[in-house]
Amino acid sequence: MPVGLGGGGAIGIKHEAVMGTYEDPTVWVPILSENFRYVEARYFSPQLRQQVMVSDVKQGYYHIEGDITFEVDTNFLPYFLYASRHTVTKTGPVAGVYTYKAVPNKMASVGAPAKSLSIAAIRNDILFGYAGCVVGQYEFTITDGVLRIMMNMLGLSENTPAGPYTPSWSNPDLLGADAHAVFVASDFGATPTFGAASNDFNGFTLTINHNADAQNRIRKQRSASYIAFHETEIAFNTELDFVDKTEYNNFVATTQRGMKLESTQGAVAFAAATDGVKLQINRFAYETYDVSLPGLGDIVMAGATGRGISVAGGDAYEIHCKSTVNIV
Amino acid sequence: MKLKFDHPDFPKDHAFSIDGLGTFENGKSREVTEEQEAAFAGLRGLSTKEAFEGNEYVTLEGAAASKKGGES
Numbered sequence: 001m002p003v004g005l006g007g008g009g010a011i012g013i014k015h016e017a018v019m020g021t022y023e024d025p026t027v028w029v030p031i032l033s034e035n036f037r038y039v040e041a042r043y044f045s046p047q048l049r050q051q052v053m054v055s056d057v058k059q060g061y062y063h064i065e066g067d068i069t070f071e072v073d074t075n076f077l078p079y080f081l082y083a084s085r086h087t088v089t090k091t092g093p094v095a096g097v098y099t100y101k102a103v104p105n106k107m108a109s110v111g112a113p114a115k116s117l118s119i120a121a122i123r124n125d126i127l128f129g130y131a132g133c134v135v136g137q138y139e140f141t142i143t144d145g146v147l148r149i150m151m152n153m154l155g156l157s158e159n160t161p162a163g164p165y166t167p168s169w170s171n172p173d174l175l176g177a178d179a180h181a182v183f184v185a186s187d188f189g190a191t192p193t194f195g196a197a198s199n200d201f202n203g204f205t206l207t208i209n210h211n212a213d214a215q216n217r218i219r220k221q222r223s224a225s226y227i228a229f230h231e232t233e234i235a236f237n238t239e240l241d242f243v244d245k246t247e248y249n250n251f252v253a254t255t256q257r258g259m260k261l262e263s264t265q266g267a268v269a270f271a272a273a274t275d276g277v278k279l280q281i282n283r284f285a286y287e288t289y290d291v292s293l294p295g296l297g298d299i300v301m302a303g304a305t306g307r308g309i310s311v312a313g314g315d316a317y318e319i320h321c322k323s324t325v326n327i328v
Numbered sequence: 329m330k331l332k333f334d335h336p337d338f339p340k341d342h343a344f345s346i347d348g349l350g351t352f353e354n355g356k357s358r359e360v361t362e363e364q365e366a367a368f369a370g371l372r373g374l375s376t377k378e379a380f381e382g383n384e385y386v387t388l389e390g391a392a393a394s395k396k397g398g399e400s
Contacts, residue, residue, distance in 0.1 A: 024384070026335065026337075026384055026385060027335075027337065075338075096339060164372070164374055164378065164379055166346060166372070166374075166379040166380060166383070166386075167346075167347075168333065168344040168345065168346050168352075169344065169345045169346075170338075170342065170343070170344060171343055171345075324338070324339045324342070325337050325338055325339075326336075326337055326338075326339075327337055328336065328337070
């Protein structure tokens with residue numbers, strides 16, 4: 001086999017009927033990069049036998065772990081929303097467009113109706129298969145005007161796919177520079193009150209970290225028994241034009257409000273039957289808000305980070321995706 | 329030979345492209361020319377039939393017996 005390039009690779013996914021039972025991929029996701037890997041706690045024996053180095057090795061417990069990055073595409077994002085500690089509701093279609101709404105729940109691991117993923121990776125025409133994959137962390141960010149997502153994923157086991165696989169590709173449905181608007185609410189709660197879009201945000205990164213890890217229990221298998229979720233941490237960071245002291249005062253006063261990023265095709269409102277994504281934190285407070293004098297010719301900006309907080313009788317965050325894809 | 333792509337998750341007119349074979353509209357079958365079959369075999373080292381045998385969402389009509397890649 002000659003050497004290969006990343007561009008020749010492919011990632012395919014399929015929701016599993018039974019978590020951890022590998023299934024051949026049916027949806028091919030155009031990614032930017034991935035680094036799924038086999039992670040093993042290998043055992044090296046430190047027996048004392050008149051030698052001063054380890055004397056044996058045994059295979060240990062293992063799991064799959066890695067990051068996958070792609071430009072947010074409404075054809076594919078819903079598959080990954082199901083594969084985490086989310087309750088997903090699907091409504092529609094309205095003019096052929098379904099709305100998927102994912103909100104957090106308190107499950108300790110993925111169970112029905114959430115759906116784990118089988119993931120196939122084709123690297124230099126060589127197949128890898130991973131089963132029981134779930135998303136431990138989502139990081140949405142706008143890079144060069146395009147909404148991207150990086151997900152940290154964990155899986156139960158590695159499989160050897162029979163193949164051959166023949167990827168089929170959809171036309172890109174990216175959310176570009178004219179798609180985005182950021183709104184800060186005047187209050188917080190289950191349905192914060194949003195007014196006009198803000199024009200001050202220079203960058204936006206939202207991280208939802210379920211702090212997932214692989215759990216191995218004693219059984220006649222080395223693969224992970226399940227993927228556990230721990231505390232959910234919701235955080236954002238951005239840079240803001242520093243034009244008055246309002247937000248600084250909000251930081252000092254721990255003012256709590258809602259915030260959302262709407263990204264829609266064709267610069268229309270998110271409510272329309274158009275592909276798009278809405279990322280909404282229903283209650284946040286600034287964690288840091290730093291403003292200083294930069295260099296001679298640089299704009300005075302404020303670097304801000306914030307943290308999401310639970311909402312009584314509501315959801316701490318909501319991820320909405322409008323898509324023509326109909327996941328059953 | 330005709331190839332039909334029918335993925336239940338995607339709308340009926342959704343376009344899928346397959347290297348060497350071109351674009352297919354979801355839910356419809358389309359003739360695959362000998363040239364396209366040869367191009368596909370050259371890229372994949374597999375015949376179209378071999379590549380899609382057992383594929384859940386792709387059906388082939390009028391496919392000849394499997395041929396190894398590169399042959400056309």
